[in-house]
Structure formats: C-alpha cells, structure tokens
Amino acid sequence: xxxxxxxxxxxxxxxxxxxxxxxxxxxxxxxxxxxxxxxxxxxxxxxxxxxxxxxxxxxxxxxxxxxxxxxxxxxxxxxxxxxxxxxxxxxxxxxxxxxxxxxxxxxxxxxxxxxxxxxxxxxxxxxxxxxxxx
Numbered sequence: 001x002x003x004x005x006x007x008x009x010x011x012x013x014x015x016x017x018x019x020x021x022x023x024x025x026x027x028x029x030x031x032x033x034x035x036x037x038x039x040x041x042x043x044x045x046x047x048x049x050x051x052x053x054x055x056x057x058x059x060x061x062x063x064x065x066x067x068x069x070x071x072x073x074x075x076x077x078x079x080x081x082x083x084x085x086x087x088x089x090x091x092x093x094x095x096x097x098x099x100x101x102x103x104x105x106x107x108x109x110x111x112x113x114x115x116x117x118x119x120x121x122x123x124x125x126x127x128x129x130x131x132x133x134x
Contacts, residue, residue, distance in 0.1 A: 001038045003028075010046045017046065023059040025049050025066065055098060057091055064088070 007014045020026045021036070026045060028036040048069055052062045065088070 001040075001042065003036045003038070006038050006042055006046060009043045010050070012046050012050055016050075020046070020049055020059075024063050025059060055095055057095075061088060061091055 001009075003014050003017055006012075007017060012020075017026070021028065026038075026042065026049070028038045028042070031037045045066075049062060049066075052065075053059070057065075064084070
C-alpha cells in the first residue's frame with residue numbers, strides 16, 4: 001500500500017506518516033521506483049501510534065514500547081537506563097490520570113444522556129396524552 005492510501009485509510013496525514021518513519025516508528029519497504037510500500041497491518045500500527053501520541057507519549061518513548069504492544073518481546077535493552085525507566089513510569093502515571101479523567105467524563109455523559117432521554121420520553125408522553133385528550 002502506498003503512503004497516500006495509508007493516509008486515507010487511517011486519517012493520519014502523509015506528513016505525519018513521514019515523520020513516524022523519520023522517528024523509526026514505522027518502516028515501510030521501498031519499491032524499485034523509491035515509493036514507500038506499507039505492508040498489511042501498517043494501518044493498525046499507525047492507529048496505535050496515533051493513539052499513543054494523542055495520550056501524550058513522546059515518539060522516543062513510543063519507539064521503545066512498540067515491540068511490547070503485541071505482548072512481551074525479547075527486545076529489552078540489556079541495561080535499562082534508570083532515567084528512561086523513570087520517564088516511562090511518569091508517562092504511565094500521566095496515562096492513568098487521563099484514564100481517570102476520561103472515565104469521569106464518560107460517567108457524566110452517561111448521566112446526561114439518561115436524564116435527557118428521560119426528559120424527552122416524558123415530553124413525548126405528555127404530547128401523546130394531550131393529543132388523545134383532544
């Protein structure tokens with residue numbers, strides 16, 4: 001699949017896809033004419049990367065954790081740097097905060113929808129009662 005097709009399929013701009021490649025997040029093959037050629041499954045990888053970026057993760061961190069997205073891998077650094085471990089732990093805490101916030105927001109939206117639907121049903125019931133009385 002060509003870069004334009006991947007962009008259209010994922011909703012990620014061509015510019016962003018090129019940036020992901022520069023950062024080592026995706027590695028397309030090159031055809032004889034030099035065009036990027038993305039394999040099957042590239043769209044899922046791009047969506048995963050996009051989601052991690054939207055969560056606030058830096059591309060450097062994403063590059064390090066990509067091998068673990070599908071499960072454990074044998075790609076752990078031989079000697080993980082303490083600073084890197086601290087950064088990844090901080091990123092995880094930030095994700096936890098966002099998840100808690102999103103969960104609260106979803107709860108508020110659910111409560112609103114329940115109340116709005118109840119009010120709408122009551123209004124419909126009232127209108128039906130007025131029509132049947134007339």
